[in-house]
Amino acid sequence: MTAVVEQPASGTEVKRDFRLIDSTLRDGSHAISHQYDVDQVVAIVKGLDAAGVQVIEVSHGDGLGGSSFNYGFSKVDEMQLVAAAVEATTNAQIAVLLVPGIGTVDELKKVRDLGVGVARIAVHCTEADITEQHIKMAKDLGMEAVGFLMMAHMNSPEGLAEQAKLLESYGADTVYFADSAGALTTNAVRARVAEVVSRIDVPLGVHAHQNLSLAVANSIAAYEEGARNLDGTSAGLGAGAGNCPTEILAAVCEREGIASGVDPLALMDVAEDITRPLMPRQQIIDRAGLLLGYSGVYSSFLLHAKKAAERYGVPEADILIELGRRKMVGGQEDMIIDVAVDLARRHAEREAAP
Amino acid sequence: MGLPVAIIGSGNIGTDLMYKLERSDVLDLVALIGIDPASDGLRRARDRGYEAPHNGIDWVAENPDAVKIVFDATSAYVHRKHNEVLQGLGITAVDLTPAAIGPKVIPPVNLGAHLDAPNVNMVTCGGQATTPMVAAVSRVTRVPYAEMVSSVSSKSAGPGTRQNIDEFTRTTSRALEEIGGAEIGKAIIVLNPAEPPILMRNTVFCGLPEGTDHQAVIDSVEEMVASVAAYVPGYRLKSVPLIEEGPFHTPGGVVPHRVVVLLEVEGAGDYLPTYAGNLDIMTAAALRVGEAIAHHRAASTQEVMA
Numbered sequence: 001m002t003a004v005v006e007q008p009a010s011g012t013e014v015k016r017d018f019r020l021i022d023s024t025l026r027d028g029s030h031a032i033s034h035q036y037d038v039d040q041v042v043a044i045v046k047g048l049d050a051a052g053v054q055v056i057e058v059s060h061g062d063g064l065g066g067s068s069f070n071y072g073f074s075k076v077d078e079m080q081l082v083a084a085a086v087e088a089t090t091n092a093q094i095a096v097l098l099v100p101g102i103g104t105v106d107e108l109k110k111v112r113d114l115g116v117g118v119a120r121i122a123v124h125c126t127e128a129d130i131t132e133q134h135i136k137m138a139k140d141l142g143m144e145a146v147g148f149l150m151m152a153h154m155n156s157p158e159g160l161a162e163q164a165k166l167l168e169s170y171g172a173d174t175v176y177f178a179d180s181a182g183a184l185t186t187n188a189v190r191a192r193v194a195e196v197v198s199r200i201d202v203p204l205g206v207h208a209h210q211n212l213s214l215a216v217a218n219s220i221a222a223y224e225e226g227a228r229n230l231d232g233t234s235a236g237l238g239a240g241a242g243n244c245p246t247e248i249l250a251a252v253c254e255r256e257g258i259a260s261g262v263d264p265l266a267l268m269d270v271a272e273d274i275t276r277p278l279m280p281r282q283q284i285i286d287r288a289g290l291l292l293g294y295s296g297v298y299s300s301f302l303l304h305a306k307k308a309a310e311r312y313g314v315p316e317a318d319i320l321i322e323l324g325r326r327k328m329v330g331g332q333e334d335m336i337i338d339v340a341v342d343l344a345r346r347h348a349e350r351e352a353a354p
Numbered sequence: 355m356g357l358p359v360a361i362i363g364s365g366n367i368g369t370d371l372m373y374k375l376e377r378s379d380v381l382d383l384v385a386l387i388g389i390d391p392a393s394d395g396l397r398r399a400r401d402r403g404y405e406a407p408h409n410g411i412d413w414v415a416e417n418p419d420a421v422k423i424v425f426d427a428t429s430a431y432v433h434r435k436h437n438e439v440l441q442g443l444g445i446t447a448v449d450l451t452p453a454a455i456g457p458k459v460i461p462p463v464n465l466g467a468h469l470d471a472p473n474v475n476m477v478t479c480g481g482q483a484t485t486p487m488v489a490a491v492s493r494v495t496r497v498p499y500a501e502m503v504s505s506v507s508s509k510s511a512g513p514g515t516r517q518n519i520d521e522f523t524r525t526t527s528r529a530l531e532e533i534g535g536a537e538i539g540k541a542i543i544v545l546n547p548a549e550p551p552i553l554m555r556n557t558v559f560c561g562l563p564e565g566t567d568h569q570a571v572i573d574s575v576e577e578m579v580a581s582v583a584a585y586v587p588g589y590r591l592k593s594v595p596l597i598e599e600g601p602f603h604t605p606g607g608v609v610p611h612r613v614v615v616l617l618e619v620e621g622a623g624d625y626l627p628t629y630a631g632n633l634d635i636m637t638a639a640a641l642r643v644g645e646a647i648a649h650h651r652a653a654s655t656q657e658v659m660a
Contacts, residue, residue: 334557
């Protein structure tokens with residue numbers, strides 16, 4: 001494998017066997033209910049940038065335009081957060097996520113004006129053909145376009161490869177698949193990566209979640225099968241049981257002799273000193289987190305399900321299992337309310353039965 | 355004899371509309387116009403005895419007196435071109451794309467408002483399903499912010515929708531404001547590939563300011579659901595409208611409560627099976643608008659003759 005060689009500001013060559021994209025300020029936003037403020041964004045960007053991270057993603061957890069009743073309102077307008085991130089970075093590029101159907105190319109144009117260099121266009125893993133206008137717009141705006149297939153456990157390796165080829169045909173510079181439900185086992189990741197890289201010419205990336213406690217292992221396996229971009233978040237902050245923790249991934253890579261190009265100790269400091277203090281709860285794999293991976297449920301549903309369980313007096317676990325049974329996909333957070341109301345009604349009917 | 359009409363666009367929506375027009379007493383379908391002679395829609399049109407040309411808008415230009423209304427079920431981009439031709443010929447366009455050139459019409463809210471307009475826009479399937487709910491809330495209280503989420507089965511979303519998904523969100527969110535009466539509107543659409551396909555689902559959230567009469571909101575929503583169900587029989591509430599406690603920090607300001615309206619639309623199964631309620635709500639609304647235009651013209655003609 002040829003390593004990507006970069007020329008950092010110091011003049012020394014940093015060897016990189018893959019590119020690390022940090023999503024603490026996007027996927028991590030789910031875990032804090034989209035309550036980031038400017039100071040937190042600036043501190044995290046500076047820490048990650050100094051540690052050698054090349055791409056830092058900043059957006060509402062559900063992507064640009066995600067601030068809503070359905071997904072939760074941002075505390076601070078994401079455009080302000082993106083602008084602050086661009087201002088705070090020295091070497092790293094700032095990226096955004098855009099989910100067609102939630103955000104539009106209008107937001108893409110705005111962030112381009114703010115200085116964002118990478119646009120990740122995210123879509124359910126069977127619906128790649130809705131991203132054409134967004135990928136083309138990202139390219140027209142001079143950005144790197146990343147096509148990002150979510151909920152990869154819901155498509156076969158072959159099906160995923162077909163979708164990846166579509167993204168490539170629209171002009172995506174990089175294609176990703178995301179194990180958004182944290183439901184893929186390591187063998188399932190290997191099969192998907194091997195199939196997709198054999199079918200596309202652009203680099204592949206993998207975004208892992210921790211619901212089955214496999215995020216780091218799956219990321220390493222993805223690398224071994226040919227993925228050349230990996231996602232992580234500081235302290236694993238993210239939807240569900242969390243993401244692949246950047247600092248752990250960096251440490252494992254070093255032990256495995258894989259050049260991550262980032263400094264594990266510096267990332268540990270960011271995780272411990274900046275990220276953990278702002279976390280309302282640690283990223284543990286409790287029953288709900290595990291159920292997401294076990295039932296194949298979109299990780300971002302977790303906190304919304306907790307709220308609905310409280311509001312309608314039904315068990316959170318029952319909500320998550322039912323969402324998996326109904327095959328709900330990313331973006332259908334409104335169906336959490338629907339399920340909770342249904343469960344509450346069924347419960348009441350049982351109580352009333354003689 | 356009804357008013358002669360044509361449909362342009364032989365995809366899911368155009369073909370579904372064909373079946374609905376077949377049952378109309380006041381509109382006479384002449385042609386289903388496409389561009390692909392092998393399309394399923396054109397084949398069905400031929401089988402049912404309609405003209406089924408595949409030269410697109412050129413057919414209308416070549417037969418300028420054949421029809422008085424053209425229902426356009428192509429795409430927003432294509433409709434802009436079609437509209438120029440139709441306007442030049444004095445033919446009324448009922449636009450089922452999100453192009454939104456003409457005034458938007460949501461039948462239970464403003465059916466009678468634009469009967470003389472040369473082009474009327476049917477917004478989007480999601481807009482037809484949710485704008486009435488926002489209007490129902492805004493007729494009893496101020497709505498500083500409204501939001502809709504539409505989930506449709508992947509199978510029911512044709513290439514036009516897929517290539518122009520931004521047009522859907524833009525046009526729908528504007529309809530929530532302009533016709534629904536929300537100060538700020540937001541629209542979200544999600545495609546779900548589950549098998550068997552999911553029924554079309556729509557959720558409407560409206561921020562409710564301090565002092566809102568919650569029972570009045572619930573009553574108004576239920577009444578409006580009945581108005582829509584009068585022409586889309588499969589349109590129904592999944593539960594009573596829910597009043598949830600906040601506070602919610604919406605772009606229209608902080609509100610203490612929100613109403614959540616969970617809707618389901620089961621289609622009539624005219625073209626695609628019943629899961630595709632998104633086709634029905636659009637085509638049923640367009641049919642209603644076409645018929646209203648026909649009645650309006652018949653009435654005007656009688657006045658002139660009298």
